[in-house]
Amino acid sequence: MFDLLIFVALPYVALLSLVVGSWVRYRTHAFSYSSLSTQFLEDRWLLWASAPWHAGIIVVLLGHLAAFAVPGWWTAFMATPAFLTVVESVGLLCGWMCLGGLVIFLVRRFVNARLQAVTTLADVLVVLVLMAQVGTGLAVAVNHRWGAAWAPGALGPYLHGVLTLRPDVSVLTDMPPFVKLHIASAWVLLAMFPFTRLVHVLSLPLRYITRAPQRVVWTSSRASVRFEERAATDNERRLFLRAALSAGAGVALLSMGTLDKFFKYFLKQDLTEDEQAHLLSAKLRRLKQTAEERELELERMSRDAILVAPMAELSTTRGKYFIDYQMRPALAFKDAEGLPIVISAKCTHLGCTVGQDVDAQGRILCPCHVSYFDIKTGQPNLGAPAKEALPRLGWALKDGNGKVLLVQDPSGGREGSAEPGQLATSLLYILKRYA
Amino acid sequence: MRPDWLRRGLDYLSERLPVQKMSFESLVTKKVVPVHRMSWAYYMGGLALLFFLIQLVTGVFLLFYYQPTVSDAHASVEYITYYVNSGFLVRNLHTWSSSCMILCLMVHALTTFAMKAFARPREVTWLTGSMLLALTFAFGFTGYLLPWHQIAVNATKVVLQSIEEAGRYLPGALSGLPTYVKEIIQGEASVGQATLSRFYALHVVILPLLFFGVLGLHLLCVQLHGMSQGTDTPARRSEKFFPIFMLKDFWLWGVAFLVVFVLAYCLPFESFYPYPLFEPYDSLGSTPDGIKPEWYFYFIYYPLELLPFWVVMLGQTLGGAALFMTPWIFKNTSRKVLGIIATLVSAYLIVITIFGHDIYEMFKGGGA
Numbered sequence: 001m002f003d004l005l006i007f008v009a010l011p012y013v014a015l016l017s018l019v020v021g022s023w024v025r026y027r028t029h030a031f032s033y034s035s036l037s038t039q040f041l042e043d044r045w046l047l048w049a050s051a052p053w054h055a056g057i058i059v060v061l062l063g064h065l066a067a068f069a070v071p072g073w074w075t076a077f078m079a080t081p082a083f084l085t086v087v088e089s090v091g092l093l094c095g096w097m098c099l100g101g102l103v104i105f106l107v108r109r110f111v112n113a114r115l116q117a118v119t120t121l122a123d124v125l126v127v128l129v130l131m132a133q134v135g136t137g138l139a140v141a142v143n144h145r146w147g148a149a150w151a152p153g154a155l156g157p158y159l160h161g162v163l164t165l166r167p168d169v170s171v172l173t174d175m176p177p178f179v180k181l182h183i184a185s186a187w188v189l190l191a192m193f194p195f196t197r198l199v200h201v202l203s204l205p206l207r208y209i210t211r212a213p214q215r216v217v218w219t220s221s222r223a224s225v226r227f228e229e230r231a232a233t234d235n236e237r238r239l240f241l242r243a244a245l246s247a248g249a250g251v252a253l254l255s256m257g258t259l260d261k262f263f264k265y266f267l268k269q270d271l272t273e274d275e276q277a278h279l280l281s282a283k284l285r286r287l288k289q290t291a292e293e294r295e296l297e298l299e300r301m302s303r304d305a306i307l308v309a310p311m312a313e314l315s316t317t318r319g320k321y322f323i324d325y326q327m328r329p330a331l332a333f334k335d336a337e338g339l340p341i342v343i344s345a346k347c348t349h350l351g352c353t354v355g356q357d358v359d360a361q362g363r364i365l366c367p368c369h370v371s372y373f374d375i376k377t378g379q380p381n382l383g384a385p386a387k388e389a390l391p392r393l394g395w396a397l398k399d400g401n402g403k404v405l406l407v408q409d410p411s412g413g414r415e416g417s418a419e420p421g422q423l424a425t426s427l428l429y430i431l432k433r434y435a
Numbered sequence: 436m437r438p439d440w441l442r443r444g445l446d447y448l449s450e451r452l453p454v455q456k457m458s459f460e461s462l463v464t465k466k467v468v469p470v471h472r473m474s475w476a477y478y479m480g481g482l483a484l485l486f487f488l489i490q491l492v493t494g495v496f497l498l499f500y501y502q503p504t505v506s507d508a509h510a511s512v513e514y515i516t517y518y519v520n521s522g523f524l525v526r527n528l529h530t531w532s533s534s535c536m537i538l539c540l541m542v543h544a545l546t547t548f549a550m551k552a553f554a555r556p557r558e559v560t561w562l563t564g565s566m567l568l569a570l571t572f573a574f575g576f577t578g579y580l581l582p583w584h585q586i587a588v589n590a591t592k593v594v595l596q597s598i599e600e601a602g603r604y605l606p607g608a609l610s611g612l613p614t615y616v617k618e619i620i621q622g623e624a625s626v627g628q629a630t631l632s633r634f635y636a637l638h639v640v641i642l643p644l645l646f647f648g649v650l651g652l653h654l655l656c657v658q659l660h661g662m663s664q665g666t667d668t669p670a671r672r673s674e675k676f677f678p679i680f681m682l683k684d685f686w687l688w689g690v691a692f693l694v695v696f697v698l699a700y701c702l703p704f705e706s707f708y709p710y711p712l713f714e715p716y717d718s719l720g721s722t723p724d725g726i727k728p729e730w731y732f733y734f735i736y737y738p739l740e741l742l743p744f745w746v747v748m749l750g751q752t753l754g755g756a757a758l759f760m761t762p763w764i765f766k767n768t769s770r771k772v773l774g775i776i777a778t779l780v781s782a783y784l785i786v787i788t789i790f791g792h793d794i795y796e797m798f799k800g801g802g803a
Contacts (some may be wrong), residue, residue: 236678243682250689258696264520265496271518279518283510286715290506293718321719326624329719345721351596351625352589352722367724368593369740370799385740 021194035200053101325435394434469670476546486536527699552663
């Protein structure tokens with residue numbers, strides 16, 4: 001019964017009062033459509049009350065309007081968490097700005113003698129009801145979060161019912177008290193509307209934006225100069241405000257598009273078990289590879305001779321890469337007689353690693369700057385960027401028992417001998433003493 | 436009684452660093468920016484600053500996941516790119532914005548040169564600016580190695596080796612110097628863990644610290660001296676720095692950020708290279724085909740490929756010296772001549788950067 005009174009009877013009284021009252025007042029007292037500005041009497045506090053209040057309430061009202069006018073689009077937008085967060089935060093911020101502004105409105109009415117003289121009961125009442133309205137709104141926002149998402153669906157049907165003369169309070173019965181209070185005080189506000197300074201909402205001076213600036217012609221030149229100066233400053237300020245506003249809007253848009261992405265960067269990464277396993281195995285592979293390289297390094301520090309390969313594995317057309325005593329790449333081939341060719345693979349030009357494939361002229365290619373090196377002599381082709389020959393490495397051939405058969409020093413001098421039969425089964429080593 | 440040289444020295448300093456001008460009035464209310472045909476050039480430094488800020492922020496972001504060891508570096512970059520939320524975005528922003536920063540700095544240097552903005556009393560501004568340019572190239576060089584893929588490590592090897600090459604042209608005891616320098620930079624016999632650690636420390640701590648210091652001095656000089664006139668006859672119009680120019684500057688920042696952001700979101704920087712170059716570095720394999728430095732080193736890379744080494748070294752040394760000595764060399768040069776020089780340099784940079792490879796193919800194509 002009480003619900004019916006507040007949510008069915010009151011709305012119609014309020015709407016009637018709003019439409020008829022405003023109409024009658026406009027017809028009979030058109031010039032009373034004013035905010036009854038007290039800026040002349042006191043302007044310092046007013047700035048801090050009026051600016052946040054109006055900035056906040058305009059945003060909040062537009063939000064409410066959009067949510068109830070196009071609930072389908074609105075809820076679709078709010079399905080994106082980023083949008084919802086932005087809308088809720090902006091709404092909450094604006095709500096606090098409104099409340100702060102209202103408090104200052106009220107305080108200045110009580111602490112300033114000049115204002116007290118012109119303050120009526122209606123003025124105080126308007127502020128109090130507005131405070132109740134904003135306060136309950138904030139309470140809903142804080143206690144029953146994400147109103148931007150749930151309100152259009154939950155409260156839209158009620159509002160729609162009232163406007164189409166088929167009021168249905170059933171959706172409201174289970175609403176939390178703050179929501180009910182918020183709706184009730186809204187109707188009260190609408191009812192008060194035509195009888196208070198609130199009517200100035202209807203006299204929005206939109207024409208001011210487009211009308212030509214007033215030209216003031218001064219009789220005294222000094223006054224004229226001063227006026228020009230002030231006009232220039234004003235113009236600059238307007239420009240600044242406009243630019244700052246667009247810059248703010250730009251930053252807001254940019255943040256909406258970017259911040260959520262950057263924020264996510266720092267969250268714990270959600271990986272499936274497969275992905276984790278894949279990552280871990282890749283990492284282990286890399287670690288093993290590094291460990292192998294380190295072992296090679298250690299081996300080169302501690303051993304007098306290092307196995308390159310069994311001679312049977314070497315080929316005349318494709319070199320085998322290995323690491324020499326200085327941890328630089330080197331290549332081992334087999335020549336036509338089955339003896340090893342062992343040369344450095346570090347290009348003498350700029351240190352790239354020379355390729356392993358031997359071309360028809362018995363040369364290997366450094367891909368970086370196209371130098372061809374003869375594998376027998378190590379000499380680069382004429383005109384190649386590399387000027388010096390690839391150094392030859394000293395080597396030793398050992399048989400399966402570790403007996404040294406043949407040794408060659410870097411300059412090509414040989415010691416010992418090997419039968420062709422032994423060659424095929426022997427093992428190729430590089431020696432520390434030639435490093 | 437102060438000695439004469441001290442007095443002259445102090446006069447010189449006070450003209451270059453007029454700190455008495457550091458007031459709200461001259462820095463904010465009175466500061467103006469000339470409006471003329473070349474006014475767009477006044478935005479380039481600010482733009483470079485924006486890209487530096489992007490580098491700073493994304494760089495710090497990358498630090499959260501990057502691991503500077505030869506076994507993990509490549510894997511951690513891969514992890515950032517493919518597994519971290521928006522990781523590809525942060526990394527692409529870092530690469531795109533680095534290129535943008537260098538581009539802006541090049542344009543900035545050329546335009547300030549052409550506008551003779553280095554002239555007395557702005558020598559310190561030019562000097563610090565040249566240092567910032569050099570530091571930025573150092574950033575580019577050290578940062579290139581960090582992902583530890585084939586092209587990164589091999590290109591670094593080539594560059595370090597070419598330092599050693601310079602030793603051949605130095606006399607006697609000095610001939611060992613480049614090798615010594617190379618080993619200091621490299622930290623071990625070949626490019627390896629020690630090199631990676633050094634480059635990491637340089638890229639992440641040392642260079643930024645240096646950059647902050649020099650940038651601070653550079654900006655201070657810019658603020659103290661105000662915008663240079665830029666033209667032979669003083670511009671008829673000017674606009675206030677605050678708020679007009681500043682807002683336009685921010686507007687440009689917004690647009691530039693949007694462009695880089697969209698690029699980073701849609702297009703990995705690496706898409707300009709053939710893929711296998713981005714496989715992890717393999718110390719046992721041969722150097723892959725197509726090793727190249729970043730595009731902003733082409734102006735020195737292609738000459739190195741085409742001309743005798745000593746010619747390039749000589750040119751580079753002279754060019755570098757000319758860059759740093761500009762305020763004194765071109766003291767009495769007219770803006771017209773400066774403009775012509777700047778145009779020629781720009782033409783060279785554009786041609787060698789865009790057509791460098793074609794020119795190389797033309798002269799060296801087919802090889803041997």
